[in-house]
Amino acid sequence: MSRYCRQFMLKPESYNKLKASYSMLFKTAADVFEQISNTSKRTEITKALADLFAQADSDLKSLVYFVQGKLAPDYEGIESGLSDKSIIKVFSSISGRSEQDITGLFHKVGDLGVVAEEIMTEKLQKSLLSTQLTVGDLHAKLLEIAESSGSGSNRNKTGLLESILLDASPNESKYICRILTGKLRLGASDITILNALSQAFSYEDSDEVENAYNFHPDIGFIAELLKSKDIRKIKEIGPEPGIPIKVMLAERLPDIAQIMEKMGDEVAFEYKYDGIRSQIHKMGEKVIIYSRGTENQTEQFPDIVKAVKETFRGRNCILDGEAVPVNPETGEIYPFQAVSQRRGRKYNLDATIQEIPLVVFLFDILYLDGRSMVKLPYMERRKTLEELFEENQGIKRATQLVSGDQNKLALFFEQAIQDGCEGIVAKNVTEKSVYRAGARGWLWIKMKRDYKSELADTLDLVVVGAFAGHGRRKGAYGALLMASYNSDMDRFETVCKLGTGFNDDVLFGLPKMLLPFTSKEKPNSVESKIKADFWFNPSLVMEISGAEITLSPVHTCAMGLFRPDSGIAIRFPRFTGRFRQDKNAFDCTSTTEIIEMYQSQAKKTAPS
Ligand code: AMP
Numbered sequence: 349m350s351r352y353c354r355q356f357m358l359k360p361e362s363y364n365k366l367k368a369s370y371s372m373l374f375k376t377a378a379d380v381f382e383q384i385s386n387t388s389k390r391t392e393i394t395k396a397l398a399d400l401f402a403q404a405d406s407d408l409k410s411l412v413y414f415v416q417g418k419l420a421p422d423y424e425g426i427e428s429g430l431s432d433k434s435i436i437k438v439f440s441s442i443s444g445r446s447e448q449d450i451t452g453l454f455h456k457v458g459d460l461g462v463v464a465e466e467i468m469t470e471k472l473q474k475s476l477l478s479t480q481l482t483v484g485d486l487h488a489k490l491l492e493i494a495e496s497s498g499s500g501s502n503r504n505k506t507g508l509l510e511s512i513l514l515d516a517s518p519n520e521s522k523y524i525c526r527i528l529t530g531k532l533r534l535g536a537s538d539i540t541i542l543n544a545l546s547q548a549f550s551y552e553d554s555d556e557v558e559n560a561y562n563f564h565p566d567i568g569f570i571a572e573l574l575k576s577k578d579i580r581k582i583k584e585i586g587p588e589p590g591i592p593i594k595v596m597l598a599e600r601l602p603d604i605a606q607i608m609e610k611m612g613d614e615v616a617f618e619y620k621y622d623g624i625r626s627q628i629h630k631m632g633e634k635v636i637i638y639s640r641g642t643e644n645q646t647e648q649f650p651d652i653v654k655a656v657k658e659t660f661r662g663r664n665c666i667l668d669g670e671a672v673p674v675n676p677e678t679g680e681i682y683p684f685q686a687v688s689q690r691r692g693r694k695y696n697l698d699a700t701i702q703e704i705p706l707v708v709f710l711f712d713i714l715y716l717d718g719r720s721m722v723k724l725p726y727m728e729r730r731k732t733l734e735e736l737f738e739e740n741q742g743i744k745r746a747t748q749l750v751s752g753d754q755n756k757l758a759l760f761f762e763q764a765i766q767d768g769c770e771g772i773v774a775k776n777v778t779e780k781s782v783y784r785a786g787a788r789g790w791l792w793i794k795m796k797r798d799y800k801s802e803l804a805d806t807l808d809l810v811v812v813g814a815f816a817g818h819g820r821r822k823g824a825y826g827a828l829l830m831a832s833y834n835s836d837m838d839r840f841e842t843v844c845k846l847g848t849g850f851n852d853d854v855l856f857g858l859p860k861m862l863l864p865f866t867s868k869e870k871p872n873s874v875e876s877k878i879k880a881d882f883w884f885n886p887s888l889v890m891e892i893s894g895a896e897i898t899l900s901p902v903h904t905c906a907m908g909l910f911r912p913d914s915g916i917a918i919r920f921p922r923f924t925g926r927f928r929q930d931k932n933a934f935d936c937t938s939t940t941e942i943i944e945m946y947q948s949q950a951k952k953t954a955p956s
Contacts (some may be wrong), residue, residue: 843918
């Protein structure tokens with residue numbers, strides 16, 4: 349069965365019947381496209397499209413995809429698979445002009461549609477068109493091109509295109525080639541197309557139509573609903589596993605006071621993970637992961653698929669979250685650059701997964717076992733998330749704090765930064781806090797810290813503790829607890845956990861190096877709120893680099909100086925490879941120096 353039959357859920361015989369009943373000539377559509385490309389007036393574009401849609405019959409679905417410049421909704425991932433070069437070959441075969449000559453023309457005008465028009469104008473002078481293309485027939489043929497795969501498919505695709513163009517006028521050829529290359533550029537956004545559809549089928553509430561599209565971003569599906577006047581379905585449309593939902597987005601504010609003013613006495617703060625938005629659809633044993641732009645990105649993330657299947661056994665659900673790369677041994681979030689090593693990668697995936705495994709931090713649930721969750725308030729959705737699954741190595745819940753205390757919220761923000769996040773997303777916790785598909789609104793507000801600058805200087809910190817390693821680091825340390833020296837108090841104050849920048853020699857050599865300094869308990873000279881697995885008398889000094897210095901409720905360096913209950917810490921610390929054996933513990937970077945670095949950095953960076 350061809351994809352066309354499958355996509356429209358038709359039996360081949362009904363497909364043939366339908367094909368026969370398709371009547372709108374593609375010429376009619378191409379003429380309207382031409383008219384639209386000559387105006388920039390929104391009302392004119394909408395009216396011309398509405399008139400066109402009103403004339404369409406069973407070919408409406410095909411027609412609206414064409415107006416979008418597509419063959420199917422984005423999440424179907426259907427593309428012609430024809431390169432510019434292959435299309436030029438077809439032009440050459442039709443016209444007898446050399447490929448070089450046509451390529452030259454293409455470089456001059458920059459649009460294969462215009463090239464097609466010129467080639468077909470020359471051709472037309474020599475022959476007459478035999479058949480007239482209908483919208484439905486053309487759509488079926490273009491889908492056949494897209495569907496052709498495997499060896500010899502390029503020849504098959506170009507053969508099909510040639511036969512289509514031989515039946516097309518110059519103007520039709522222009523738009524066929526633009527649709528095929530995904531560059532129709534009519535200037536009609538999805539919203540304009542939806543408005544035109546509402547006009548064509550006299551549906552008055554355009555917000556409802558937009559909402560329906562946000563939950564089911566298939567313009568062909570929406571067109572047919574409007575045409576059939578199935579008002580109840582339009583009003584009630586909601587999440588459906590297997591159909592991506594346009595994601596909810598956040599507004600932005602620079603500080604907590606303004607957030608509270610917008611949201612009320614109590615808010616939820618969640619870590620803002622800087623990674624890849626992942627909308628996960630689970631249907632029995634099948635898992636699909638959609639991107640922020642509703643594209644199917646499942647193939648790139650087999651590790652996430654596995655983790656979802658493990659923990660959501662037997663469930664049908666739609667989950668919303670952010671995937672971030674995490675150090676498999678220490679559990680620390682990698683800086684954003686590591687994301688790009690996973691995004692879009694399809695080859696040599698196994699090795700990359702080992703090196704840069706992803707963890708999805710879930711922050712919402714939109715559907716569960718036959719029930720839409722989107723109209724429930726945020727706190728109820730979050731409660732369902734809490735009760736629904738056990739966290740595993742690949743699926744966790746976004747760290748969250750619900751509070752009305754600005755001080756506590758400020759510390760949470762700093763801890764988010766310290767833990768490798770971009771900032772926080774504040775979430776409205778009142779009854780009205782539904783999930784608004786495709787909307788950027790005040791129910792979610794983001795607050796970020798830009799931290800582009802690396803610390804100008806390295807620091808020499810002393811090892812005071814360590815944490816047991818897991819996975820590949822078994823038998824070594826997962827991370828070290830590092831401290832600065834406070835000469836006023838004559839004590840060592842913790843300032844970061846260091847788990848990055850070690851090669852294998854260093855990693856497996858550290859237990860031996862630190863053995864002479866082992867202490868059964870936390871040494872009295874060490875001030876720490878964190879409980880390490882191993883303690884050391886401060887001796888070994890190591891050079892580290894870092895991204896910035898942030899406030900942190902868990903580290904004791906400068907505790908209480910900038911904010912009650914908060915110290916300062918190094919974010920994204922990394923061992924430079926240099927042991928400072930020339931320094932003893934008291935020569936390490938002092939707390940005073942780190943305070944000064946924090947103050948000068950604070951002058952340069954303000955929350956954005
Ligand atoms: P931005 O990309 O700066 O507009 O910020 C919004 C993005 O932050 C969302 O699209 C998500 O991909 C991401 N994000 C990370 N953590 C969260 C969270 N806890 N809640 C909502 N969005 C989040």
